[in-house]
Amino acid sequence: MTGRPTPSLMLLAAVTAIGFAALHIVVPVLPVLATAFDTGAAPVQLVLTLYFAGIAAGQLVYGPVSDRFGRRPVLIAGLVMFLAGTLLCGLAWSLAALICGRVIEAVGACAGIVLGRAIIRDVYEREMAARGIALVMMAMTLAPAVSPAIGAYLAQWIGWRSIFGFLAGLGAIVLVLTVRRLGETNTAPARLDVAGMLLSYGALLRSPAFLGFALCSACTSASWFTFCASAPFVLSQLMHRPPSTYGLMILLPMAAYMLGNAVAARLAMRVGSMPLFVIGLAVSFVSGIVMALWCLVAPSPWALFAPIALSSIGNGMSQPPAMAAGLSVHPRSAGAASGLIGCLQMAVSSLGSFLVGVLPHDSTLPMVSLVGAFMALAMVFGIPAVRLPPARRGATGGIVAAGSGAIDY
Numbered sequence: 001m002t003g004r005p006t007p008s009l010m011l012l013a014a015v016t017a018i019g020f021a022a023l024h025i026v027v028p029v030l031p032v033l034a035t036a037f038d039t040g041a042a043p044v045q046l047v048l049t050l051y052f053a054g055i056a057a058g059q060l061v062y063g064p065v066s067d068r069f070g071r072r073p074v075l076i077a078g079l080v081m082f083l084a085g086t087l088l089c090g091l092a093w094s095l096a097a098l099i100c101g102r103v104i105e106a107v108g109a110c111a112g113i114v115l116g117r118a119i120i121r122d123v124y125e126r127e128m129a130a131r132g133i134a135l136v137m138m139a140m141t142l143a144p145a146v147s148p149a150i151g152a153y154l155a156q157w158i159g160w161r162s163i164f165g166f167l168a169g170l171g172a173i174v175l176v177l178t179v180r181r182l183g184e185t186n187t188a189p190a191r192l193d194v195a196g197m198l199l200s201y202g203a204l205l206r207s208p209a210f211l212g213f214a215l216c217s218a219c220t221s222a223s224w225f226t227f228c229a230s231a232p233f234v235l236s237q238l239m240h241r242p243p244s245t246y247g248l249m250i251l252l253p254m255a256a257y258m259l260g261n262a263v264a265a266r267l268a269m270r271v272g273s274m275p276l277f278v279i280g281l282a283v284s285f286v287s288g289i290v291m292a293l294w295c296l297v298a299p300s301p302w303a304l305f306a307p308i309a310l311s312s313i314g315n316g317m318s319q320p321p322a323m324a325a326g327l328s329v330h331p332r333s334a335g336a337a338s339g340l341i342g343c344l345q346m347a348v349s350s351l352g353s354f355l356v357g358v359l360p361h362d363s364t365l366p367m368v369s370l371v372g373a374f375m376a377l378a379m380v381f382g383i384p385a386v387r388l389p390p391a392r393r394g395a396t397g398g399i400v401a402a403g404s405g406a407i408d409y
Contacts, residue, residue: 007183014174014177015075016116017112019112022105023048023055025151026048029243030045030233031044037098041361044357051106053103053347054107055110055113056342058114059340059346060339063115064193071115072178075178083175085101085103089164090161145255154166156244204329204330212386213323213329214340214341220375221345222349224253224349226374228250232246237361249305252309253308260280264280273321278386279317280318283317284375288376290307292372318378322382
């Protein structure tokens with residue numbers, strides 16, 4: 001423990017989780033929003049696409065800004081922005097207003113995603129920091145696991161606007177607790193060195209090893225978020241299922257992802273992180289083939305969610321080693337690497353959610369093809385990075401939580 005004021009880990013978990021809850025809670029009701037605003041799937045997908053874009057931008061900004069101006073004021077400003085965006089969403093009179101609110105909500109929520117873990121690194125020594133980050137990572141996993149079901153049932157019982165009322169209530173509580181209980185933890189503000197930050201990003205983007213692992217991680221995330229963006233429309237329009245079907249069945253791949261994480265953590269030292277990484281990529285790729293064949297023969301909710309659960313086990317095994325390897329390429333630029341990985345994850349996921357929105361929804365083929373393409377691209381980028389000499393890809397001594405800025409999915 002350092003001499004700095006010690007924040008509540010539960011508060012930091014809540015600050016981190018609220019952004020992921022806001023991301024996933026609207027997914028089951030995308031078809032409902034299309035009906036409410038009398039529009040198609042492609043425009044409504046921007047509710048997700050631009051949320052991803054907002055988080056991607058924030059990944060690169062919040063860390064350096066909070067290094068200069070302090071964690072507390074930047075985090076409070078982000079939470080105020082989140083609350084303002086959420087209220088705009090709840091009052092939205094048009095789809096354009098809703099999308100605008102979602103962008104503001106995302107940029108604000110990203111403050112908690114980035115700074116929750118930065119604050120832990122400020123105040124805890126290494127062992128306690130690992131425990132704190134583990135708690136935050138658990139919140140990051142639980143929030144998207146339960147929020148789709150909450151959103152689906154709120155929309156069914158009360159209406160889609162109640163989702164944003166619920167989020168606004170959560171955001172207000174977290175904001176009040178942050179103002180009252182969170183002290184400043186960055187006691188040595190640093191100069192905002194934009195030129196140095198850009199040089200670090202440039203060096204990373206010129207590294208074949210970093211690009212391989214980062215793009216592999218980004219495509220893995222995109223396969224998952226593309227599935228999440230499209231599955232509600234497939235369930236609603238092709239299979240005539242209510243939003244609650246998605247809200248309940250998404251629990252299966254969420255649990256599977258945690259299982260993959262547990263396998264990675266247990267076997268990393270015995271097997272090695274790179275073999276686990278390759279096995280995870282292979283499991284995910286095979287699951288894409290299984291999904292395609294199953295949907296071709298007998299399309300059903302299980303044909304979607306059982307294979308994506310298998311993919312989630314593979315993702316849980318491959319994502320932590322990919323992030324650890326990416327952060328290890330240039331250890332002195334680990335902070336910049338973490339932000340850049342997180343930005344790439346959200347940027348590619350944004351692209352995936354946009355593309356699946358403009359594709360037709362008259363069969364499962366477009367969604368399955370795009371999800372499978374991202375799974376294949378993850379292997380295309382990841383396998384060559386593993387085959388680079390160790391000196392060029394950095395030491396990847398073990399599985400680490402993505403505690404700096406990357407999104408662990």
